[in-house]
Amino acid sequence: MPLIVLGIFMLLSGASFAQEEAYLYHINPYNFIRYDLNQMHYPGGRENIDRFQNKLEKLMTTGEGRMNIVHIGGSHIQAGSFSGQMRTRFQQMNGDMNAGWGFMFPYRISRTNSPFGYYIRYNGSWRSFRNVESKKSGTLGVGGISATTASPKAELTILLEKENVLDYSFNQLRIYYQNKADNYSVSVDSALISKSTKTDDYIDFTLNEFVDSLKITLTKDPGKAGEFTLFGMTTEKATNGIMYHSIGVNGAHVPAYLRCQLFSEQLAEMQPDMVILGIGINDAYGRRFSESRFESNYAQLIAEIKQAAPEALIVFTTNNDSYLYRRYVNKNGEKVRDSMFRMAEQYKAGVWDMFEVMGGLNSIVLWQKNQLAQSDKIHFTREGYLLIADLFFTAFMQDFEKQLQTKHKLAEDAAQPERNDLSKPSDTNNGE
Incomplete structure (x- = not known):
């Protein structure tokens, strides 16, 4: 097994829980978190994620090359804890990858x-x-x-x-x-x-x-x-390694980023290999949320992203469970989740389903009781944001490790017949 695969496999197998998947880092077990659902989804196919993972494998193997990640959202991202933890995890992946x-x-x-x-x-x-x-x-x-x-x-x-x-x-x-x-x-x-x-x-x-x-x-x-x-x-x-840009504005929804005239131009200058989109919680805050309008707005934003970086992998993070006005369960989180899966299929993007992983509808109450979410039942505490980041990063890396194992297993199987042929006795007749 190649060293890069072995190294990731050992990291992923370093901790275990009764029901939870193996995790890269020590993550406190909570019975309301759906560790069994913590995975990446690519409903439109793996073309874009495979391109990203191939480049990441090369960077980890040779130590040469630059990968740029841009994480865009609202207050969850402006605070810097969620995206900051993601930055740290990516840049520590294989020694020092801090660009x-x-x-x-x-x-x-x-x-x-x-x-x-x-x-x-x-x-x-x-x-x-x-x-x-x-x-x-x-x-x-x-x-x-x-x-x-x-x-x-x-x-x-x-x-x-x-x-x-x-x-x-x-x-x-x-x-x-x-x-x-x-x-x-x-x-x-x-x-x-x-x-x-x-x-x-x-x-x-x-x-x-x-x-x-x-x-x-x-x-x-x-x-x-x-x-x-x-x-x-x-x-x-550093020229080589991973750069992680964290971009967030408190209260921002998708139309807010459509107001940014230089969005596509400046995003192109960042040369992103992956754009993580955590925009949606503010779009869905209210009783008149429209999935069609939400998807129409996102279509315009994705068009700008693709203009700036046609080959970049786009990853949606679904909304966290939340309350409206601190009193009412916000059922729009499920609608945003459905929209993001439809868009991921359409645009060949990825989805990390935070809504389901954290426990689904009304799970924010349990996060608050365990000091992982704030009293507004929308935002997380710093500990909660760090946990969310580690769950997301682990899901991403488990998919990477799985694909590496599959890829190298196929390469070994393809080489096996050639080795078998070399081990067979020669049919050449050396008689009289």
Whole structure:
């Protein structure tokens, strides 16, 4: 058995429970979680997942290559615990596969929560715009949020949390921006710069050392009018490995991301191999949820994703079970689940069925009683988000391991007749 298959098999077999499947990490057993249903689904066929897994196998075998994952959603993702745990698990898969943190934004400018793992200080006068703010207008990128300044001088300082499991110090920085008047210069400490490149859409800085904090200075040309708009930043530390971009806006539903004019353009620049879509909980919050409208909106978003990355694997995560107004069981979760399975078949995408795995309808009450969900019966606690991430990641990796075993078993069987032929006595007549 090839070493990569053996290594994953040993990881997957390292823990066991009475009914639960074997898990990569210690996951506390709860009798309401459907461990037996924790699996990936590909109702439209395996063409896209096979392409992703082949590239992942090559990366794990040779240590060379880059894989980019983009995880998009609402408050579940903005908080950073769910997606942050997924980032850590993917980047620890086979030793050090940490290519960097990925997407960042100074959420404090918008008076909203920063994801766990980093924060960005700022000064200067800024105004923000989020894709959920229907009374505002402006340009938005793939991150669904922007910050605009007209200050003569403004600063942003990236600070990585020391509590991060992995080292996310970086030597590459990309800033996505818009500055139509071309009246701002963007700089970092000149002693750190090895190379810088500027386009109309982003600025790249290559540093001559790895840093865990960095000040970015915006300086306005006093002779020119105009504003500078920031759409987000990405930090990188290695050419090879896995980059995991976490993109979330509190309250975002599918139409909110359809408001992002530069969504497809900036997503293309991230070169995603997989796009995980966790958008749906806010679409289904209400009594007038329409599956046809939900699927129509998603069709537009998927068209943008396919325009940006035609060969990327798309994976839906179904909604978690939830309550409406903290009082009523939200039966729309089942409808979203049905919609996502239909769309997965249509678009040859994957589905991780969080709704069923967590226990199905009204299971959120049990998650809350066990301190895994908050009192609003919509959001999870940090422990709950980490558990959700480990369940998802394990389902993904179990499918990967199963396919690797099948693939290499077929290769061994194909080679077997050739070995048998070589072991047979020669029929050549060496007589008189």
